[in-house]
Amino acid sequence: MMAEQTVAERTITLEVFRYRPEQESEPTFQTYEIPYREDWVVLDALNYIKDSVDGSLTYRWSCRMGVCGSCGMMVNGVPKLTCSTFLKDYYPHPIRIEPLANFPVARDLAIVLDDFMAKLVHVRPWIIRRQEEPLEAGEYRQTPEELDRYKHFSMCINCMLCYAACPIYGLEPEFVGPAAIALAQRYNLDSRDQGGRERMGILSTHEGIWACTLVGECTTVCPAEVDPAGAIQQAKLASALGWLRRVLVPWGNK
Amino acid sequence: MVDVLRHDLLIIGGGAAGLRAATAAAQLHPRLNIAIVSKVYPMRSHTVSAEGGAGGVIKSNDSLDEHIQDTISGSDWLADQDAVELFVREAPAELLQLEHWGCPWSREPDGSVAVRPFGGMQKERTWFAADKTGFHLLHTLFQTSLQFSSIRRYDEWFATRLVVENGRCQGVVAIELRTGQIRLISAGAVILATGGAGRIFPFTTNGAICTGDGMALAYRAGVPLKDMEFVQYHPTGLPGTGILITEAARGEGGILVNKDGYRYLQDYGLGPPDPWPRLRAMELGPRDKLSQCFVYEMQKGRTIQGPYGDIVYLDVRHLGEKKINEKIPFVRELARKYVGIDPVHEPIPVRPVVHYMMGGVHTDAQGATPLPGLYAAGEAACVSINGANRLGSNSLSECLVFGARAGRAAAAFAREHPAADLAALEAQSRDEERRITTTVLRAEGTERVSTLRQEMQLAMESGCGIFRDEASLQETCNRLARARGRFMRLWLDDRSRVYNTELVAALELDFMLDAAEAVAYSALARTESRGSHQRTDHPQRDDARFLKHTLAYRTGGAPRVDYLDVAITRWPPAQRVYGG
Numbered sequence: 001m002m003a004e005q006t007v008a009e010r011t012i013t014l015e016v017f018r019y020r021p022e023q024e025s026e027p028t029f030q031t032y033e034i035p036y037r038e039d040w041v042v043l044d045a046l047n048y049i050k051d052s053v054d055g056s057l058t059y060r061w062s063c064r065m066g067v068c069g070s071c072g073m074m075v076n077g078v079p080k081l082t083c084s085t086f087l088k089d090y091y092p093h094p095i096r097i098e099p100l101a102n103f104p105v106a107r108d109l110a111i112v113l114d115d116f117m118a119k120l121v122h123v124r125p126w127i128i129r130r131q132e133e134p135l136e137a138g139e140y141r142q143t144p145e146e147l148d149r150y151k152h153f154s155m156c157i158n159c160m161l162c163y164a165a166c167p168i169y170g171l172e173p174e175f176v177g178p179a180a181i182a183l184a185q186r187y188n189l190d191s192r193d194q195g196g197r198e199r200m201g202i203l204s205t206h207e208g209i210w211a212c213t214l215v216g217e218c219t220t221v222c223p224a225e226v227d228p229a230g231a232i233q234q235a236k237l238a239s240a241l242g243w244l245r246r247v248l249v250p251w252g253n254k
Numbered sequence: 255m256v257d258v259l260r261h262d263l264l265i266i267g268g269g270a271a272g273l274r275a276a277t278a279a280a281q282l283h284p285r286l287n288i289a290i291v292s293k294v295y296p297m298r299s300h301t302v303s304a305e306g307g308a309g310g311v312i313k314s315n316d317s318l319d320e321h322i323q324d325t326i327s328g329s330d331w332l333a334d335q336d337a338v339e340l341f342v343r344e345a346p347a348e349l350l351q352l353e354h355w356g357c358p359w360s361r362e363p364d365g366s367v368a369v370r371p372f373g374g375m376q377k378e379r380t381w382f383a384a385d386k387t388g389f390h391l392l393h394t395l396f397q398t399s400l401q402f403s404s405i406r407r408y409d410e411w412f413a414t415r416l417v418v419e420n421g422r423c424q425g426v427v428a429i430e431l432r433t434g435q436i437r438l439i440s441a442g443a444v445i446l447a448t449g450g451a452g453r454i455f456p457f458t459t460n461g462a463i464c465t466g467d468g469m470a471l472a473y474r475a476g477v478p479l480k481d482m483e484f485v486q487y488h489p490t491g492l493p494g495t496g497i498l499i500t501e502a503a504r505g506e507g508g509i510l511v512n513k514d515g516y517r518y519l520q521d522y523g524l525g526p527p528d529p530w531p532r533l534r535a536m537e538l539g540p541r542d543k544l545s546q547c548f549v550y551e552m553q554k555g556r557t558i559q560g561p562y563g564d565i566v567y568l569d570v571r572h573l574g575e576k577k578i579n580e581k582i583p584f585v586r587e588l589a590r591k592y593v594g595i596d597p598v599h600e601p602i603p604v605r606p607v608v609h610y611m612m613g614g615v616h617t618d619a620q621g622a623t624p625l626p627g628l629y630a631a632g633e634a635a636c637v638s639i640n641g642a643n644r645l646g647s648n649s650l651s652e653c654l655v656f657g658a659r660a661g662r663a664a665a666a667f668a669r670e671h672p673a674a675d676l677a678a679l680e681a682q683s684r685d686e687e688r689r690i691t692t693t694v695l696r697a698e699g700t701e702r703v704s705t706l707r708q709e710m711q712l713a714m715e716s717g718c719g720i721f722r723d724e725a726s727l728q729e730t731c732n733r734l735a736r737a738r739g740r741f742m743r744l745w746l747d748d749r750s751r752v753y754n755t756e757l758v759a760a761l762e763l764d765f766m767l768d769a770a771e772a773v774a775y776s777a778l779a780r781t782e783s784r785g786s787h788q789r790t791d792h793p794q795r796d797d798a799r800f801l802k803h804t805l806a807y808r809t810g811g812a813p814r815v816d817y818l819d820v821a822i823t824r825w826p827p828a829q830r831v832y833g834g
Contacts, residue, residue, distance in 0.1 A: 051704035055747035055756040062461035107753040125397040127356040141365030
């Protein structure tokens with residue numbers, strides 16, 4: 001019994017970014033001291049606050065298993081999925097929770113995603129073919145090796161951590177950004193797709209891949225091991241080779 | 255005067271069923287004006303959490319008849335056999351369509367699609383994308399949908415009521431979360447593709463958004479909920495969180511052992527244990543039976559006590575690191591992250607967890623409900639192909655097959671029935687706004703959303719779990735009625751309009767109380783045991799009285815329960831035989 005009581009008395013402090021656009025012109029930080037549990041993630045702590053302390057705290061979450069991409073926030077200044085960020089990695093120090101950087105804030109910890117949703121459509125993330133085969137012809141053959149070429153870029157959960165980490169996106173909001181470029185490259189590398197040139201026309205601009213200075217923060221923070229920096233580097237190489245081919249062998253680019 | 259939001263076809267929900275409905279309608283009728291209303295961005299939908307795969311006959315050693323038989327015996331003969339037949343016939347083309355749209359299905363060395371075994375199957379027929387199949391399927395569908403300019407999206411709009419005028423459904427009232435505005439969205443036809451209701455229970459694989467919204471919307475509009483008493487417990491959830499460990503772990507050869515390291519399933523008619531792996535036996539038995547076996551083991555004192563209830567072990571160590579990384583990498587990641595063990599070196603603690611609602615909005619095989627203009631598909635609907643226990647890997651395929659069917663049927667209806675009576679619809683919208691502001695956002699109250707939600711969940715777990723009896727079910731019904739009463743004294747901390755997630759949580763709780771009530775009363779009325787519905791006071795299946803679908807209708811008090819014959823064509827009811 002004693003041991004249990006001691007455990008129950010342990011607490012942790014969360015400093016949470018609050019912004020209610022109807023009531024406040026400036027954001028503030030609100031401090032909550034809540035029970036500390038060894039196996040809680042940051043999202044559990046936020047849910048504790050919402051359920052038991054302050055129902056007005058606003059944030060997004062759903063799957064709590066790192067795959068729906070809803071619950072990204074800045075945790076002590078670093079973009080994280082709060083469903084897989086454990087309190088024990090910070091305890092006994094306080095934890096500061098803020099909305100993902102580089103995005104407008106809708107309210108409290110919920111950001112506005114409009115910009116990414118527009119950029120996602122912009123890179124044409126679907127299979128483009130000159131001739132669609134009928135379903136009766138069966139599946140397009142794709143060997144495990146061909147699958148491996150794009151598979152990791154297909155793992156993007158659209159959680160926006162890479163945009164929050166990207167210093168270029170912070171300075172140049174026009175930049176298409178890591179996740180959208182990785183998804184474009186995911187289709188470019190898919191053996192079933194023939195839309196590479198169409199997408200390269202979109203990517204081979206300053207706002208596309210060339211704004212990126214290969215800081216690599218996107219790959220560092222990615223919770224799905226997508227490696228957007230690698231995608232951007234590959235696309236840059238393909239774009240440069242395409243340019244060389246057009247300049248040096250214009251007849252070879254038909 | 256604000257603009258009227260008008261569409262031909264309105265789809266509520268942006269998961270697999272909703273997106274497939276939208277793309278099917280858009281492909282068939284390029285000029286149809288289609289809209290998807292979703293309370294989350296579509297890529298956040300719970301389809302994303304499906305892991306193991308999607309069933310569909312493609313290999314030459316398999317046959318449609320075997321998939322049909324597996325589905326029907328899995329359902330304990332409560333599935334409609336005509337619906338199962340067309341489902342099985344259409345599933346392969348739907349999975350191929352996803353392949354053509356870019357889904358990264360795992361492959362054989364020759365480049366053909368690979369399949370894996372799943373529980374309750376005579377043949378390997380589960381298509382998979384490693385063990386994130388739902389994630390890949392959802393993102394493929396969503397990204398594909400972006401090329402259709404005829405599909406407009408209302409992302410983060412929460413539908414709170416169907417508008418019914420002149421005897422047909424003509425749209426919804428919805429809250430735009432970012433502004434808090436309550437708006438009418440009118441349409442010629444509406445499809446509910448809102449997913450399941452696992453969150454009526456405390457321990458579930460389901461994400462926070464699975465709150466039975468579409469079920470309650472239909473129920474309130476007078477449409478019956480069918481077979482709601484059938485709740486699937488998945489045998490392998492992580493203790494504490496309820497995170498799903500996919501059946502594919504057993505499909506690839508994983509075993510379940512009790513505290514003595516003994517493969518206990520052999521004691522319950524699923525053995526012999528060897529040779530292993532073996533189809534339709536032991537760990538590849540159906541989910542309902544495996545979850546029931548866990549309870550028997552617990553009663554015998556042969557499970558392991560843990561901080562979040564009793565557990566058994568799922569052991570995949572013998573598969574080796576290479577195969578684990580290749581076939582079930584997500585299982586490894588989840589186990590390491592959430593229970594701190596590496597399945598390559600240690601067995602995974604698991605316990606049964608609420609996973610799937612076999613029941614849902616009563617529809618026919620076109621997705622049509624009894625209310626003209628209203629359709630439903632996916633987990634929100636009950637056609638029924640799942641009967642008393644869904645065959646693993648049928649749910650993603652069901653979303654595709656019946657999503658597409660509902661999309662086409664609703665599009666045809668919408669083309670003939672444009673939304674009319676706009677003034678009357680607007681009046682309903684104002685009524686709904688009044689209901690929300692005067693009841694849910696009332697000026698005084700004492701009850702917290704979380705308190706009532708927890709009370710509902712505990713009531714469901716104690717009375718509507720894997721085993722049930724009359725007394726426990728009656729007690730659950732009583733507790734739910736009291737929770738419904740307390741809901742009338744709700745208090746919200748959040749009084750803002752912009753992005754009021756507490757208001758959404760309150761309205762979701764309102765929906766869940768309806769869904770929970772339908773589950774509990776339907777279970778009370780079915781005095782037999784079948785599939786996932788096990789009554790300790792009525793342990794036998796009773797085909798004479800209950801080879802029937804339950805239909806629960808909403809009333810002021812306890813729901814009215816009625817029955818509907820099951821469609822039996824070529825497969826007369828028989829005993830379910832596994833193992834051997």
